[in-house]
Amino acid sequence: MKRVRLQDVADRAGVSMKTVSNVIHDYLHVSPQMRARVQEAIDELGYKPNLLGRQLATGRSGLIRLAFVDISLPYFAELARAVSIAARPAGYRILLEETGATYDTERSLLQDTESGLFDGMLFQPSVMTSAQIAACRPDLPTVLLGEAAAPLTMDRVMIDNPAAAREITSHLIASGRRRIGFVGHEESGLSETSRQRLAGYQQALDDAGIQPDPSRLIATKSYDAMGAVTAVTQRLEAGLDVDALVCRDDLAAIGTLRALNHTGLSVPDDVAVTGWDDIKLSAVTFPSLTTVSPDVPVLATRALTLLTERIAGYDGMGRHEVVPHQIVVRESA
Amino acid sequence: MKRVRLQDVADRAGVSMKTVSNVIHDYLHVSPQMRARVQEAIDELGYKPNLLGRQLATGRSGLIRLAFVDISLPYFAELARAVSIAARPAGYRILLEETGATYDTERSLLQDTESGLFDGMLFQPSVMTSAQIAACRPDLPTVLLGEAAAPLTMDRVMIDNPAAAREITSHLIASGRRRIGFVGHEESGLSETSRQRLAGYQQALDDAGIQPDPSRLIATKSYDAMGAVTAVTQRLEAGLDVDALVCRDDLAAIGTLRALNHTGLSVPDDVAVTGWDDIKLSAVTFPSLTTVSPDVPVLATRALTLLTERIAGYDGMGRHEVVPHQIVVRESA
DNA sequence: ATGAAAGCGCTAACAC
DNA sequence: GTGTTAGCGCTTTCAT
Numbered sequence: 001m002k003r004v005r006l007q008d009v010a011d012r013a014g015v016s017m018k019t020v021s022n023v024i025h026d027y028l029h030v031s032p033q034m035r036a037r038v039q040e041a042i043d044e045l046g047y048k049p050n051l052l053g054r055q056l057a058t059g060r061s062g063l064i065r066l067a068f069v070d071i072s073l074p075y076f077a078e079l080a081r082a083v084s085i086a087a088r089p090a091g092y093r094i095l096l097e098e099t100g101a102t103y104d105t106e107r108s109l110l111q112d113t114e115s116g117l118f119d120g121m122l123f124q125p126s127v128m129t130s131a132q133i134a135a136c137r138p139d140l141p142t143v144l145l146g147e148a149a150a151p152l153t154m155d156r157v158m159i160d161n162p163a164a165a166r167e168i169t170s171h172l173i174a175s176g177r178r179r180i181g182f183v184g185h186e187e188s189g190l191s192e193t194s195r196q197r198l199a200g201y202q203q204a205l206d207d208a209g210i211q212p213d214p215s216r217l218i219a220t221k222s223y224d225a226m227g228a229v230t231a232v233t234q235r236l237e238a239g240l241d242v243d244a245l246v247c248r249d250d251l252a253a254i255g256t257l258r259a260l261n262h263t264g265l266s267v268p269d270d271v272a273v274t275g276w277d278d279i280k281l282s283a284v285t286f287p288s289l290t291t292v293s294p295d296v297p298v299l300a301t302r303a304l305t306l307l308t309e310r311i312a313g314y315d316g317m318g319r320h321e322v323v324p325h326q327i328v329v330r331e332s333a
Numbered sequence: 334m335k336r337v338r339l340q341d342v343a344d345r346a347g348v349s350m351k352t353v354s355n356v357i358h359d360y361l362h363v364s365p366q367m368r369a370r371v372q373e374a375i376d377e378l379g380y381k382p383n384l385l386g387r388q389l390a391t392g393r394s395g396l397i398r399l400a401f402v403d404i405s406l407p408y409f410a411e412l413a414r415a416v417s418i419a420a421r422p423a424g425y426r427i428l429l430e431e432t433g434a435t436y437d438t439e440r441s442l443l444q445d446t447e448s449g450l451f452d453g454m455l456f457q458p459s460v461m462t463s464a465q466i467a468a469c470r471p472d473l474p475t476v477l478l479g480e481a482a483a484p485l486t487m488d489r490v491m492i493d494n495p496a497a498a499r500e501i502t503s504h505l506i507a508s509g510r511r512r513i514g515f516v517g518h519e520e521s522g523l524s525e526t527s528r529q530r531l532a533g534y535q536q537a538l539d540d541a542g543i544q545p546d547p548s549r550l551i552a553t554k555s556y557d558a559m560g561a562v563t564a565v566t567q568r569l570e571a572g573l574d575v576d577a578l579v580c581r582d583d584l585a586a587i588g589t590l591r592a593l594n595h596t597g598l599s600v601p602d603d604v605a606v607t608g609w610d611d612i613k614l615s616a617v618t619f620p621s622l623t624t625v626s627p628d629v630p631v632l633a634t635r636a637l638t639l640l641t642e643r644i645a646g647y648d649g650m651g652r653h654e655v656v657p658h659q660i661v662v663r664e665s666a
Numbered sequence: 667a668t669g670a671a672a673g674c675g676c677t678a679a680c681a682c
Numbered sequence: 683g684t685g686t687t688a689g690c691g692c693t694t695t696c697a698t
Binding site for chain 2: 051052081098112224251255280281286
């Protein structure tokens with residue numbers, strides 16, 4: 001069975017392409033009998049509009065590029081789901097793009113050598129700095145996600161990281177912890193994310209008159225939980241002295257949980273632990289994680305709204321939106 | 334700055350569109366000086382080929398639809414990553430589609446009312462039966478993923494579920510367990526996946542001359558870990574008598590771990606636990622999970638190869654491929 | 667080795 | 683209300 005085109009349907013129904021197009025798009029001013037006749041032809045021929053033709057004619061693809069480090073990191077998987085759910089009613093589909101946290105890949109997202117495929121992009125940078133991003137001036141409508149790098153000229157949606165870090169650290173202090181460490185920042189090349197969370201962590205200590213102790217900072221080699229297992233275990237064996245650990249994200253917290261358990265320390269009795277992201281599994285670890293919970297559905301919705309406005313032609317300065325977060329208190333702290 | 338088209342570049346360089354096109358596609362027979370002149374025009378104008386035009390002209394979009402239940406389930410996130418990595422060198426991009434495990438959504442994937450956007454589809458069904466899928470006859474080249482429903486006419490890639498279930502259950506038996514339960518199948522409407530894993534589990538018990546005990550089967554209300562926490566906790570409180578639990582997947586196992594810990598039972602001393610999928614976190618739980626590890630990269634690669642062949646026009650019977658798996662023994666069993 | 671021109675399938679402005 | 687027609691930007695025979 002060969003391909004059926006709009007013209008074929010028109011011929012079959014004895015009308016023009018325009019009329020068939022009207023029927024397909026539920027255009028108002030079509031007489032019922034005409035509509036029925038055309039619909040019949042569509043059904044008989046099994047006509048399916050070819051989206052490539054439509055896209056070329058309208059100049060819009062209905063595709064949004066969603067780019068971040070790695071879909072296998074639970075936070076990003078959950079983010080992708082939220083975005084994909086929010087995109088559907090807006091008539092957009094999501095095309096997945098992973099950067100692997102390399103500069104070249106991130107840059108090539110902004111400096112695309114081809115055009116037309118995407119109507120817009122949602123991009124959570126991880127290694128590019130604000131200045132580098134600003135220098136690229138993507139010609140695709142773009143909204144940045146997360147706390148990393150955002151030039152004033154571009155839209156961005158995030159949660160207030162320093163505030164959240166301060167809150168969750170204060171929660172630990174309020175429960176009597178004093179020897180509070182931090183787990184999960186990069187060994188070198190601190191990301192903006194880590195920087196902001198560390199800043200909030202330190203601020204909370206300062207607020208409470210606690211002297212921050214650099215020996216309680218535990219960097220990791222990778223963003224997965226294993227990186228934290230290795231790093232924390234090693235530092236515990238070296239005599240790390242803490243009664244609480246603020247982790248950069250839930251994966252680091254899960255790794256930390258394992259390292260502590262493995263060393264024979266009990267959570268939260270010996271050491272309290274907090275996470276960040278509130279990934280689904282954080283409620284099921286043992287003990288379950290006290291964590292920072294960003295409102296991901298709102299984040300996705302807002303980002304998509306801003307992007308839609310850009311696509312529609314809005315050309316003003318960058319809007320930097322902050323969406324809500326909360327501290328979810330569970331067993332680990 | 335307005336859009337630059339192929340014709341603009343051609344005008345600028347004083348050549349025809351064809352020549353510009355040749356340069357862009359690294360066509361062999363172009364004189365070096367011509368190539369240089371055209372390239373200069375491309376650079377000066379900042380020309381970026383419009384993919385929509387190309388797609389319409391070639392009839393191929395370079396897009397593959399990847400459809401499964403829910404990207405926020407770690408196994409699917411890891412699968413998506415593997416597919417997206419395998420797709421890149423083949424020149425394909427991945428468009429994400431979640432079915433939410435509903436019949437209507439799965440069906441609408443196969444009965445698409447539009448065409449042209451995708452060159453092919455990778456689809457892991459979860460609720461449709463083989464007969465239902467066969468009845469739909471998608472007109473898009475399609476390869477099915479996973480053990481669920483696959484008509485003889487369609488390609489499919491999976492691991493040998495009954496064998497793997499039998500192996501991991503036998504591993505428990507070999508380590509002296511006898512009162513072995515199963516966790517994580519659906520309360521009603523057993524999926525093909527659960528059916529096959531239960532079959533292998535039962536086979537292993539039969540092999541060892543152990544009488545399967547239906548009271549040791551623990552169904553769950555959802556595929557997330559929470560479903561297992563609830564179900565297992567409840568059954569433990571009701572006096573469940575087991576020394577091992579084979580879980581349908583790692584999420585169920587993680588939930589089971591928590592339920593056991595919470596009840597004061599130790600893993601693996603009191604109860605051994607096994608998972609399925611070898612998601613990244615299964616190495617970091619405490620205790621870490623003994624689990625079935627499908628070779629996901631190979632699965633993704635093979636699926637993509639079969640799909641590429643279909644796209645290229647292969648029209649033979651369905652190929653049903655089995656990719657390797659192994660039992661990864663960790664602390665939990 | 668390069669150019670001319672006919673599509674790819676659909677949309678939308680304009681005419682009737 | 684419905685038909686005509688000119689693109690959308692690129693590829694691709696077929697000439698030259």
